[in-house]
Amino acid sequence: MRYRCLVAVLAGLSATSFAEQTDHSGWQYDAVMPDHLSDTAAPQAADINAINDLLSTLRDGWNAHNVDVYMSGYWNSPQLLVVLDTEQYQGWKAVYAAYKTGNPDLKAMGQMEYTRIQIRISKPDLALVQTAWKAKYPNSSAELTGTTTFNIQKVEQGWKVVTAYSRYVHSTSRGWEYDSIEPATSTSIPSPQEDAIKAINGTLLKMLDRWNAHDIDGYLSAYWNSPELLVIVQEEQYQGWQSLNDAYKSGYPDPNAMGFSQPSRIQIKLVRPDLAVVVTWWTVSYSNSKVHVVGNTTMDLQKFPDAWKIVMSHSSIAEP
Numbered sequence: 001m002r003y004r005c006l007v008a009v010l011a012g013l014s015a016t017s018f019a020e021q022t023d024h025s026g027w028q029y030d031a032v033m034p035d036h037l038s039d040t041a042a043p044q045a046a047d048i049n050a051i052n053d054l055l056s057t058l059r060d061g062w063n064a065h066n067v068d069v070y071m072s073g074y075w076n077s078p079q080l081l082v083v084l085d086t087e088q089y090q091g092w093k094a095v096y097a098a099y100k101t102g103n104p105d106l107k108a109m110g111q112m113e114y115t116r117i118q119i120r121i122s123k124p125d126l127a128l129v130q131t132a133w134k135a136k137y138p139n140s141s142a143e144l145t146g147t148t149t150f151n152i153q154k155v156e157q158g159w160k161v162v163t164a165y166s167r168y169v170h171s172t173s174r175g176w177e178y179d180s181i182e183p184a185t186s187t188s189i190p191s192p193q194e195d196a197i198k199a200i201n202g203t204l205l206k207m208l209d210r211w212n213a214h215d216i217d218g219y220l221s222a223y224w225n226s227p228e229l230l231v232i233v234q235e236e237q238y239q240g241w242q243s244l245n246d247a248y249k250s251g252y253p254d255p256n257a258m259g260f261s262q263p264s265r266i267q268i269k270l271v272r273p274d275l276a277v278v279v280t281w282w283t284v285s286y287s288n289s290k291v292h293v294v295g296n297t298t299m300d301l302q303k304f305p306d307a308w309k310i311v312m313s314h315s316s317i318a319e320p
Contacts, residue, residue: 029119044121047159051119051127051152054159059114065106067099075153075160083165083232083314110137115145120294125154128316130281130296135168144168147279149296149316151234165232165314167279167298169271178268193270196308200268200276200301203308208263214255216248224302224309232314259286259293274303293317 029037029048037045054073061069071092074080078091089095103109116132129150136143146168153162177197203222210218220241223229227240238244252258265281278299285292295317302311 027118027120029117031117047121047124047127047154048119050159051129052117054152054161055114055117055129055131058161059112062109063111065103065109067096067103067106071096071099073161074164075155075162076157077162079162081163081232081237085167086312088237107138110135112136127152127159128295130316147298149298149314151316163234163316165298165316167277167300167314169269169277177270178266180263180266193273196270196273196276196303197268199303200278200308203301203310204266204278208261211258212260214258216245216252216255216258220245220248222310224304224311226311228311230312234315234317257286259284276301276308 028044029052037048058070058073061067061072074082074092074095076092078093080090080092080095082089082095084098087098089098112133112135114131114133116130118130119127120129121127127150129152131148131150132146133148134143134145146166148164148166150161151163152159154160177193207219207222210216210221223231223241223244225241227242229239229241229244231238231244238247262283262285263280264283265279267279269277271277278301279296280299281294281296283292283294295315297313297315299313300311301308
């Protein structure tokens, strides 16, 4: 539970906090234009190259409009978990059927390309992967931009996707309203969008403060108190605020074990005036220990009469 309950730890980070931090995310591979590494580039070079080959299979299968090739990159197991925006699919057969029925005209799948790939191998047979991508469609000027977080595991058949979470939006000229990696060049936006960004950051800042104060009740106050709240951490799912609250309370009988979170990046995009997408990268450390955990979280935040609240989140974690 110690790691499973690191749900959106970095959700509490303000834009100012991110701008002041050095990137300690621990990615072993980070490329805007992915390419193979030489065998001597790193101890994990062979596995990183194999994972990049897997990602290429996904891309090439999609662009060839070949669902069979695309799905060959996923773990053929009832335990496979895939979340596409607000839709969840459990098991390889369910994911395969969803792609087949969702794309009766395979040419409508369009063309996708990665704009960034980040890889961290946390164990000899387990990797955390974050991709940023864009997709274009025939006879349309529309374009999607999105991120996908994968847990990729080495099974008998090789490296396969065992969990995936994708979040995407229609591209606009604005892009991300805030990106802490380049805060000085973040797009200037007028009010009320700027006010919304500040309010979202206020929610995030409060979460960070409460997490590092080991105040579970204060931390969870940023989540939508509803049975419809959905939180996914690795392969664990929590449906409803009460379920999440119970998990934290039972998982941390000693709140001091929560550790301390440190930011590495945050991106915020307003999808509409009352809905935002936030992507965060974070590190958690523990007192009197060299152990630290890195991960990322993708969240949907919705504006309610009293405040912005997290209504959905997905966290992937690379344990030491």
